[in-house]
Amino acid sequence: MDKPKDTLVAKTFYGLEDLLAKELEDLGATNIRKANRAVYFDGDKQMMYLANYHLRTAISILKPIDNFESKDENDLYQKVKNRIAWDNYFTNKHTFSVEATVHSSVFRHSQYAILRVKDAIVDYFREKTGKRPYIDTENPDILINLYISERQCTISFNSSGEPLFKRGYRVATSIAPLNEVLAAGIVMLSGWHPSQNLIDPMCGSGTILIEAALIAHQLPPGIFRKKFGFETWPDFDAEIFEKITKDEKENVDTSSFCSIIGMDVDDSALTKARLNVKNAFLNPYIHLKVADFFEYTPPFREGVVITNPPYGKRIKKEDIENFYKRLGDKLKKDYTGFNVWIISNNLQAMKNVGLHPAKKIKLYNGPDICTLNCYEIYEGTKKTSKHKP
Numbered sequence: 001m002d003k004p005k006d007t008l009v010a011k012t013f014y015g016l017e018d019l020l021a022k023e024l025e026d027l028g029a030t031n032i033r034k035a036n037r038a039v040y041f042d043g044d045k046q047m048m049y050l051a052n053y054h055l056r057t058a059i060s061i062l063k064p065i066d067n068f069e070s071k072d073e074n075d076l077y078q079k080v081k082n083r084i085a086w087d088n089y090f091t092n093k094h095t096f097s098v099e100a101t102v103h104s105s106v107f108r109h110s111q112y113a114i115l116r117v118k119d120a121i122v123d124y125f126r127e128k129t130g131k132r133p134y135i136d137t138e139n140p141d142i143l144i145n146l147y148i149s150e151r152q153c154t155i156s157f158n159s160s161g162e163p164l165f166k167r168g169y170r171v172a173t174s175i176a177p178l179n180e181v182l183a184a185g186i187v188m189l190s191g192w193h194p195s196q197n198l199i200d201p202m203c204g205s206g207t208i209l210i211e212a213a214l215i216a217h218q219l220p221p222g223i224f225r226k227k228f229g230f231e232t233w234p235d236f237d238a239e240i241f242e243k244i245t246k247d248e249k250e251n252v253d254t255s256s257f258c259s260i261i262g263m264d265v266d267d268s269a270l271t272k273a274r275l276n277v278k279n280a281f282l283n284p285y286i287h288l289k290v291a292d293f294f295e296y297t298p299p300f301r302e303g304v305v306i307t308n309p310p311y312g313k314r315i316k317k318e319d320i321e322n323f324y325k326r327l328g329d330k331l332k333k334d335y336t337g338f339n340v341w342i343i344s345n346n347l348q349a350m351k352n353v354g355l356h357p358a359k360k361i362k363l364y365n366g367p368d369i370c371t372l373n374c375y376e377i378y379e380g381t382k383k384t385s386k387h388k389p
């Protein structure tokens, strides 16, 4: 008999939905449907574990258990308490916590909605068993996700627990580190292949380089995680999960791999990158050095640059605009033969790069809108007129 399948939801960042759908397809998920910042799919318990362990562009994997309309917080309380048989899922001995995403003109305070859902679950158990389960916001056994869009409420279990961008390798962060899921997404969007040299000349804590090396070596992003949410669910199947984590990675032939190089002008940032790279066991594959981008000449004639320069939060407007102008000039001078991908949320400063982007992709880094621009630098790459769109 086929194992029972649930509808599951993989959440992601805006702009990464296509990549995530492809990743799910490659994993063997079925009935894949793209939505805004999410991809729905069908899967059994094993697929849920696989998704958590393998997906590079997912932030979390949710398992929805109920969906209903609600008119206010009291109605929400009643429905959460009366519609769901909570003791089918966990007991009063488990700790739990509730997280919420709310887009609603009715439910204006997400913290209050969270409180009502917590109360409803506590009261459900107290009335049924005489004992209440305790809340643990730090490390709950069960993480419940509440999603409200206007009056439509969805209750799910968050099978990931801590978001999946918390890979477990990053022990040190520099100023404005890129989110790991976004970094993996950018590397995948760039189409970089390990046979091409890769440089991040402003690598900060090294996120882009590490995500690229994990992709090259087909190392699952979940390999460093200490815990996934589903491991403390009462129905956790350790045998299935052990098999997933023990599955030998395919023998990757690294003989044709090129260099992955990271630089940063700030040696404290580079110290952090070194720590993170070491923690991910990727030292043999990622070469790091303290260098000023404007004074460094790449050691090869072609390759891919993926980088996120300073956004300018701590720099004066004229200075940051001049920084991006110098960046463009340097690319034209010394990076002929490279495809250069720059992500920045300083859309104004990006215009100063002065090169015509071959591609422009809209992304979000948390709440900040970003642009990922690809510049193909070839002999005679033209400057764009300031008046061109």
Ligand SMILES: C[S@@+](CC[C@H](N)C(=O)[O-])C[C@H]1O[C@@H](n2cnc3c(N)ncnc32)[C@H](O)[C@@H]1O
Binding pocket: 174, 175, 176, 177, 178, 179, 201, 202, 203, 204, 205, 206, 207, 208, 263, 264, 265, 266, 269, 291, 292, 293, 294, 308, 309, 310, 311
């Ligand atoms: C937004 S941060 C990069 C964050 C990085 N992607 C991460 O995940 O940690 C920008 C980095 O550019 C570096 N930087 C600024 N000017 C530079 C220059 N002239 N040459 C090299 N690196 C530079 C900063 O030190 C900073 O670490």
